[in-house]
Amino acid sequence: MVDSKKLITATLFGVMIGVVYGALPFEIADSLIVFEAMLLSLSFVLLGPGGATYTGFINGLVEIPFQFSFGPFAFGVALLYGVLVDVFCYLFRVTSEGKVRSKRLVAALSLSTVIVGLVATYAFIALGFGTTAPFAVLYLPVLVIGALSGTIGGVLGARIWERNLKRRFSPVQTTAPNSAS
DSSP: OOOHHHHHHHHHHHHHHHHHHHHSOHHHHGGGHHHHHHHHHHHHHHHOTTHHHHHHHHHHHHHHHHTGGGHHHHHHHHHHHHHHHHHHHHHTTOEETTEEOHHHHHHHHHHHHHHHHHHHHHHHHHTTSSOOOOHHHHHHHHHHHHHHHHHHHHHHHHHHIIIIIHHHHSOOOOOOOOOOO
16 A cells, blocks of 8 residues: 555655646756756655556656647656656665665666656657757757766666655554563
8 A cells, every 4th residue: 555645745745746748848848857856766765666657657647638639748757757766666676675875776767867868859759749850969968968967867766765865764663661570
């Protein structure tokens, strides 16, 4: 059974991402990918496998009314990003025994961000929304910015979890009083 407090928090993460990305033009919103990476990583840590996908799904639903002409595209990219974060966080065993392995989280987010950036850029052009350009002009910045953004998002996600959210969402440990004989 999923803790309702965790589910509500992951839902709020998706809404926050969707409102920020939906209200801003692509050029500005894409520069804030660190924000999305951080919240997707926290969703995975909170809910486990499927957490980032859930948050990406909510994000996509929220973005549709804001970006009506690109709605299905925005929804697909948001969902893909959540799925990739879940897959790589799971494969890299980011969480273990209640601990978050920061380096593995950074690697998972960097890889996810680069892949979704390349897929989104290619699809955007293939669907006729943008123009083609040489690799170095178009795709190389996506690789560099994606890797950097994923790294920063992973570091921030791990840090926020350890310093702020871990205590709030960890199960309450109750101990029985010692009985003296």
